[in-house]
Every structure is written in C-alpha cells, then in structure tokens.
Amino acid sequence: MSTIHTTDVLIIGAGLAGERIGVEAAKRGLSVIILSLVPPKRSHSSAAQGGMQAALGNAAMGKGDNPSVHFMDTVKGSDWGADQEVARIFADNAPIAMREMAFYGVPWNRVKGGPAEYYIKGKKQTITEDAAKEGLITSRDFGGTAKWRTCYTADGTGHSVLYAMDNLAIQLGIEVHDRMEALSIIHDGGKCCGVVARSLRDGSLSTYLSKATVIATGGYGRIYGATTNAVICEGTGAVIALDTGIVPLGNMEAVQFHPTGIVPTDILVTEGCRGDGGYLIDKDGYRFMPDYEPEKQDLASRDVVSRRMMEHIKKGKGIESPYGTHLWLDIRHLGAHHITTKLREVYDICMYFIGVNPITDMIPVRPTHHYSMGGVRVNKDGHAYSLEGLFSAGEAACWDMHGFNRLGGNSLAETVVAGMIVGERVADYAQKCRLEVSSALSEKFMKEVSGKINGLLTSKGNESVPQLKKEMGDILTHNVGIFRNGTDLEEAKKVLKNLLKRSRNIKVKSGAKGGNPELTAALRIEGMIKLAMTVAYGALARKESRGAHTREDYPSRDDEKWLVRTLARWPKGSDEPKLTYEPVGMIDVPPGERGYGGASIKPMKKTISSYNAEVDRLQKKNGAIQTAEKIGTRIKAGLWKKEVK
C-alpha cells in the first residue's frame, strides 16, 4: 500500500516561484504541500548571484526609470517574442515584489547619498547619488537595459531572497516533502488531479491528490552537456507535463547561452562583473566588444554578447587551452575591495574552482548554456494549456515574458512576481473547486509508474544512462547551440530519435533499496531526451533568427512568418513531438529594431490590429484556457509612447 496525501494546493518545486505561490495559497487558509528534489534552501534559485530587475528608479543611474521603460527593455530583449501583456504585468508588479521581499527580510543594498566611483564602458566615472533617496533600495547595471535597474544583495541575491522566502513558508507552516520526485501527473484528459511521486530517500511511491497542481521545477539545462545549471535542473516538471500527451511546451528552441561560464566547469560568473565595469578581452589583450556593439559594448543582451564572442573566436582570436578555446573576462581594474565584497561570489568561484585570482589575473570564460526561455505553456494566469487545474511558474513555465531572449535579472525577478500573480490565480482556483477524483484513476497512474520501475529493474537491455546522457549533451551543444543550421539540426533530430529508442533499452544494474541513484537517473533520461527533441525539432522548424535562436541559413528575423510561439506536444505513443503555432500575444509595441545585435528584419505585412484581433481565438484553438480577465486588459496600450523617453 502506498500513502495517499490530499491537499488544496500541490506545488512541485520549492524554489522561489514555487514557494511564493505556496505563500499566497497558505495566506488564504488553503492547505499546501510542496514536493522538492532537495531541501528548499538548496534549490537552484539560491545560485543566482546578480539580482532582480524592478523599475524603482532610486539609484542615480536609474533616475527616470518606470515600469514602461522596463516593459520596453523586456520586449526588445525578447526580440518581440514575448507576450507583451505578460511583460507589462511583470514590469508593473516587479517594484511591489521587491518591496514585499524587503518587508519579509531581504537585506537589499540601499542608496548611499553622495559621490561614488563606477566603471562605465571601461572608464572610471564619479556618480553622485541623490541624498534624498538615501536608504531606499538601490540598483546596479545589467545587460540590455536603458537604466540601472537590478536590485541586489551584494553577491548573493538569489540566496538571500530564497532564505527569506523559505523562512516565510516555514512561518506559515507550509509542508515541504523534500527528496520527493513527481513522476507522473494524474489526470482524466481534461482535469489535473495530482501526481504520483517517488521518495528519493526510501524509494517508496506516494499519491498526492490536489485541487490545484503547480509545476515550478525550474529549467532543463542539464540536457546540454555544458551548462551553468545545477545538477537537479533536468526538466523533471516539463517532462511530466509533456507526458500527459495534451499539455504543450512553449518555445523550447529558445535557449539562452550566458557569455561568462568559467573554463572548465561551466560555473557561471555573474553579469554583474560586466555590469560593474568588467570587460571581455581576446588573445591579443584587445577589448573587442566595442567594435561589434559600439552602443552597449560588453553589456548588450546575452544572446548578442554570446554570439559576438563566438564570432570573435571563429576569427582565431580565442585563447587555446586543454579545455577548449576561450576568451578572458577582466575585472582586475575594479580593485580588491570591490571584488571581495560586491563580487565576492565571483572571487570565491575563481579561487576555489579554477585557482585564478581575479584581482590579479583574468578569468577564462566562454558562452555556456544558461537558461530555458521555453517551458510548460501557460496563459497569463499561469494556467497550463489544455489541462484544467495544472499551473506553472518561473523558469519551468513559458508564461511568456522572455520570448527568445531573457534579460539578466529578469528571471530571478520573474520567480517572485509570477509567484505573486499566479499564486493568486492558483488560490482563486483552489478555493472554487472541489477535490473530486476516482481512486481507479489515481491507481491507473500509480500502476503505470510502478510498472515502469519494474521494467527498468528487470530489463534485459544493455544501455547505460551516463552514456546516453553524454551523447545527448554532446549533440545538443554541437548541433543545437549558439549558431544553428538545417544540416546540423537534421542530424541532431536523427541522433536524438535514436537515443530515444535506446533509452527504452536501459539496464538498471542495481536493485538497491532506498533512493537508488541509478534507478533515479534511469527514470529521468527518457523524458530528458524527449525535451531535447522538442528543442531540436522546434529549432529546425523555425526558419528565422530571433533572439537566442540563430540560424546561419536564415539570418533574418521574419515577422511576417515567425512572429509566433512554437507549441510542442507529445501525442501518446508517438516517437516524436508534434508542433503547432500560435500568435505571441497582443502587440502593443510594434516589432522593431533592438538597437543591438544588428540583424536584419523581414517586416510583418498585416497590421497590428488585425494581428491582435486573432490572438484570443488562435490561442484558444491551441489549448489556451479562459483567463480570469479578458486577454489584453492589462496591456495599457500606448503608455510606452508617453513614458519611454
């Protein structure tokens, strides 16, 4: 007999987005259970060093900032792939979320009146902070933004916000079942009723029945061989959504590479390095970014900087090393004090992991897989397409404020803002609905999961998980990386399809009781390969270049054909994903130039109003669930024209 738990709200993932939703539901008096692969404070949210974007406009270099400017930066950053209404909701609520976290104990850095020295575009400058703003939340510079907007706590923003959030969750008595992995969503084809989960302590299976279920499991970076992501970022939540056969994943081909992963190990050093005045250097000791991007230089958006770095390496300007070619990140001029306080995490990482002292030496860096813009496709309420009662938020979701490229500091902010907004919708839903589920239904899913486990343990196959993982990581890194083309993507498609077949022939050698790491990995690999296939198929089909998706054979952004979001579903029994397309959302800011990156654009022929007129109908046709408020109601049409100077 396995245990059955019932709860109003079930959340999978105890990072910032999941816990923030839990907090909202618990405040309404709903019962909440959070399942997590690891203790909540160890979630990958903790690793975000840099900060959270919110248009508070307190710092001198943030003067004149407002949510419209933030909204505009986000839409531009997304290369117009974002849902603009969601970007608007996000930008409007980010300042509230930052202040709320201050209320709950986050020690945000504050404005200190008077002169302070900064490095801007390689030059030392003195900026005088407004004495009248002293003591308010301050901000630092991040890529792709018009203003200094990134709120931070020294070098550990993710850590301190996650600790404040988890402490709040503990205060509210939210139950967390850690070392617990959701393996399957219980549903009847129209409604989600909970999950079947496996304990990573003792290996037992449990059923969780809920009114509302939330996927907040973060990204799926580990499908790539080289990634900055934590080892738990294997897309477990996206996989169970895809496995329903009905819920789509959005824009899976939109994958971000961060310019500064250290070589080797691929640990991220924050964009704050360049935000605070660090720059990139080639093998001749030359600062090359201003040649490519005269305006934003080292602080263009991440997709652009990553691409420029690869371009420069291809010109033979990289530094050869036993771990591959790289470039240098130079922060030496910021000085020992700055590096050991505001960038201490960077200092520690360099010293401990590669033995480089960034006060006296340059840091070896290269672009590395970093963020998944794609994820479980949800409407603006966070409600998943095609399955009532299933929600998603944070990196796991495609909400979709990032489109084809996310700005630094926007994802960590998204976790708490989406947590707040989606949390309300989840709570509304759970308050209205009743827990009705047949035991036959939940037993059916339990049987499927235990059948799969038995299959793996008694298999006569000969494939091993580490081998499949390595082959998957390699093909994605090489063929579905920063620069993509039809030939490489066709090959990736073939290789991955074969890997999927092989994944059904895995032999788990040990039947060890308890957590059994071999079985845990074997249970995940098939789903990871499926995710990899949605990325490769989406990338092959999208015959344009947009944001982080760069096709060498289709170098222009094509707004006539491709101002659409990819939806990938995995029909039951199929051996490949099925793609459909929907409009990106209501357009307020017409598609235009980003001001960096320099790609050409094929303009849209139809008018904005005729595009917008079809959004609701076409999204619903693709599975969108009715939103609480009509779509478009939060868009504040045209406000950016007045407020963005």
Place this chain on the structure above:
Amino acid sequence: MARKITFKIFRFNPYDEGSSPFQQEYKLEETPRLNLFSALNIIRDEQDPTLMFDFVCRAGICGSCAMMINGRPTLACRTLTSDLPETIELFPLPFFKMLGDLSVDTGVWFRGISERLESWIHTDGTFDTKSVEKLMDNELANEIYEADRCIECGSCVSGCATANVYPDFLGATGLNRIARYMIDPRDMRDNEAWFELVSTYEGVFGCIGMMACEDVCPKNIPLLDTFSRVRRLMIETGLSSKSTLLKTHS
C-alpha cells in the same frame, strides 16, 4: 606523471536490512583541476552506480555536499584533489540522520532549527503594496547580509564538540541565525525575547569555545565574533536592573 588517487569511501544503506557499514576503495587517475564533484560522479558513472552522495549547484553556493574529507567537514564541490594526499577518505557528516553512503538529511534538521528559533521577521505590521520600502542604511544592509550568508551546509555542527554530545545544541549555524535577526530592525523581538530563546545550554551558553565551527565554515562567517557579541548582549540583558530574567532562570 598523473597521480593515481585512492578513494576510501564509507558505504552503508540504512534502507537495506542486509547492509552493514564498511569502507570501499576506488581508484582514479588524477586529471588537472579535478575536484570531488567531478571525481565522485566519474566513480558513480564508470565504477559503481549505487554510490550515494548529494550535489546540487556544484558551485559552493547551495550547501548540499558537505562531507568529512580526510577527517574535516567541508564542501566536496570546491575541494580539489590536488590539495589532498593520494589517499582520500570520505565519510558522511556525523550528527545528521544517515540516508545512504555520503548522503545525510540536513534538510529536516535545518527546518527544525528555523522552527525553534522562529527565524523570520517578527512584526505587527502588514505589507502595504502602495507605500515605499522602509529606509535602511546601506552599511546595516551589508551587515545583515554578512550574517545571512550561511548556506546551512552543516559543517559547523559536524565539527562541533558540543553538538556531537548535546543533540539539542543550536550550533553555530543556529546562533548565527539569531544574530542575523537581532541586528535587523524589521524584527521586533527585544533583548528579553532573545534572552528567552538562546540564554540556555542548548543556546549560547552551551558553547565550550573550541571554535572548530569558525575553522571549518566554508563561507568564513566570523562565528567567534558573533558568539561574543550575542553572549555579551545576553549577559547585559540578564544583569540589567530592570530585568527579572536571571532571577527566573536561577
């Protein structure tokens, strides 16, 4: 010539009735800049898929991978084999519940500490979405953050003589957590409330001052200073003329 490293790793599966503790040997050729995250994963991928250990961020931030490395509790992810002798002995952290091999249950213990210390902001206020944040001096924000940097890896309590004898001892991590809230003006608890919470043998007066915690803290949190400060404040509070605390406690 690359070294051949011998790993002697503690093995035990508490969920398997037939399992009893022993040390297992694995050999690995050393490569440049090899750390224990990579080494343990290579061993598991290539030699023994049953080996249990915990890593999450593998970047020294999440606190998951503390273990006893040649007798010293520290983070495995940022330990380079080149800094160790040819034989590396790995044991799980003592003090915590064993889950299997090098994996221990730190999560449940740390949640218990948060609940005991009520480690959240205590306030009568409510958050107003329309008003600006309360002002705070940047120096104070930095000071709070300094104490907030603990990653709950468990190294300090594993290296602590008192904690290994008194399981209820709050440990350096718990006392540091208290110090963090003490200096936070948003938390309305007063000195008398702190006194009730930590002026006990399980609290600040249980420490016998060996300060292994400070030696092993991977985040270099100044625990000695923190302890002195909290103790001094507690004694002052107890002795203050207005207070009846020491009387009720004597």
